[in-house]
Amino acid sequence: MDLSPREREICREILSGALALLSQAEQFKNREKWEALPELLSGEERLELDSEQLKLLLSAFNMYYLLSQKETDKLSRYLKSNLHQPEDMAAYFERARAALGENPLEPEACQLLRRRLSAALKDFSSARRFLPRKLYISDLHFYHGNLNFQMDQRGFGDEAQMNARMIRQWQEHVHEKDEVYVLGDFCMGTGEMANIILRQLPGKKYLIIGNHDRYLEDRAFDASLFQWAKPYAEIQDRHRRVILSHYPVFCYNGQYKVDGAGNPKAYMLYGHVHNTLDEALVNAFIRQTRAAKRPSRYEAEPRPIPCNMINCFCMFSDYIPLTLEEWILTDERRRKEMEDVPDSII
Numbered sequence: 064m065d066l067s068p069r070e071r072e073i074c075r076e077i078l079s080g081a082l083a084l085l086s087q088a089e090q091f092k093n094r095e096k097w098e099a100l101p102e103l104l105s106g107e108e109r110l111e112l113d114s115e116q117l118k119l120l121l122s123a124f125n126m127y128y129l130l131s132q133k134e135t136d137k138l139s140r141y142l143k144s145n146l147h148q149p150e151d152m153a154a155y156f157e158r159a160r161a162a163l164g165e166n167p168l169e170p171e172a173c174q175l176l177r178r179r180l181s182a183a184l185k186d187f188s189s190a191r192r193f194l195p196r197k198l199y200i201s202d203l204h205f206y207h208g209n210l211n212f213q214m215d216q217r218g219f220g221d222e223a224q225m226n227a228r229m230i231r232q233w234q235e236h237v238h239e240k241d242e243v244y245v246l247g248d249f250c251m252g253t254g255e256m257a258n259i260i261l262r263q264l265p266g267k268k269y270l271i272i273g274n275h276d277r278y279l280e281d282r283a284f285d286a287s288l289f290q291w292a293k294p295y296a297e298i299q300d301r302h303r304r305v306i307l308s309h310y311p312v313f314c315y316n317g318q319y320k321v322d323g324a325g326n327p328k329a330y331m332l333y334g335h336v337h338n339t340l341d342e343a344l345v346n347a348f349i350r351q352t353r354a355a356k357r358p359s360r361y362e363a364e365p366r367p368i369p370c371n372m373i374n375c376f377c378m379f380s381d382y383i384p385l386t387l388e389e390w391i392l393t394d395e396r397r398r399k400e401m402e403d404v405p406d407s408i409i
């Protein structure tokens with residue numbers, strides 16, 4: 064398998080996690096107690112496994128315990144509804160491993176299990192299948208050659224060079240199983256021109272319609288190249304709500320929601336303003352909002368107002384579709400460097 068270091072790390076976590084879970088389940092070999100497994104698995108942290116990770120864990124359980132289909136289905140349902148947050152998987156498995164310190168597997172059983180799990184892992188043709196991601200990008204403006212000399216000043220010699228670079232960046236960073244949400248202004252060409260570009264871009268593509276996506280009305284455009292195209296959407300990305308709109312939404316659904324640790328549960332991703340004065344004005348609004356506090360009848364102290372608006376303009380990511388986590392970091396870095404809007408304008 065051709066694996067990146069990150070994918071190797073994920074595979075290692077899956078394998079060691081599966082081992083820990085199986086070791087923990089060793090005490091249920093008599094089957095009478097196996098139904099107590101959900102209780103053991105449940106913890107304060109909720110984890111998320113994607114379907115391929117689930118499949119591996121379930122196949123491991125199947126192989127080792129020869130569970131019936133009914134039992135496997137039950138475990139699958141439990142795992143799907145109770146485990147979220149894949150980034151915490153390693154910590155969770157570490158806890159599971161510590162919990163079974165008093166009752167370790169026999170060395171031979173451990174070896175057998177390792178062999179079987181390794182074989183299960185090899186069954187997957189590519190570890191990329193474990194890692195479908197949600198990616199976001201905005202305002203690519205394919206074929207819009209003027210952007211090299213006006214507004215964005217992209218710096219390519221012509222639109223062909225610009226298109227080629229954007230296609231290459233996409234192809235090098237997006238896997239076929241990824242979902243890519245384009246936040247509008249994808250292409251300035253005709254329907255057929257948009258078809259030519261979209262057919263070269265891997266991944267499942269979703270379009271939030273922008274003011275320049277006129278190729279959508281061209282009968283030559285192949286609408287099946289996008290999974291859907293709509294002006295606004297709200298999706299889930301690892302237990303967070305993501306508001307998707309071409310235009311900035313200043314008061315968005317779920318804005319005040321945070322989890323128990325105070326982390327935001329909603330983000331608003333937008334495009335349209337590129338890196339213009341309009342974006343500087345949006346940034347001024349974001350800073351003012353974050354500095355404001357809102358009184359609450361339930362709390363003694365007023366609380367800061369969350370404002371998690373992120374401009375996913377393609378030039379901010381060197382034309383690479385990024386995950387939400389990557390956009391959060393990119394946005395934080397960029398906003399620190401942004402110049403203040405002159406007082407004369409606001």
Ligand SMILES: [Fe+2]
Pocket residue numbers: 202204247248273275335336337
């Ligand atoms: Fe645009």
